[in-house]
Amino acid sequence: MSRLNLTLDADTSLRLNRYARSGGKPRAAIARELLREGLARREAQERAKKLAADYAAGRGDARAVLKDLEGAQIDLLDDDEG
Numbered sequence: 001m002s003r004l005n006l007t008l009d010a011d012t013s014l015r016l017n018r019y020a021r022s023g024g025k026p027r028a029a030i031a032r033e034l035l036r037e038g039l040a041r042r043e044a045q046e047r048a049k050k051l052a053a054d055y056a057a058g059r060g061d062a063r064a065v066l067k068d069l070e071g072a073q074i075d076l077l078d079d080d081e082g
Helices: 010-023 027-056 062-081
Strands: none
Touching: 010 027, 027 062
């Protein structure tokens, strides 16, 4: 496991503290979760951009992949609301 040294501005530090207190977890655990979520979101956005570019370029299977991706996103939204 590697370590990362971050310097946070006052507002970010306060917000991180607030999340940690409300979740009953250490700051580092919350920071790890937020980094993972942010990276996953960014990777999903990159996949969606590639898919859109492939679709625009006329890739044959892009429509099927797009339909699967949309279904997965709706499932994720349903999970978040539950």
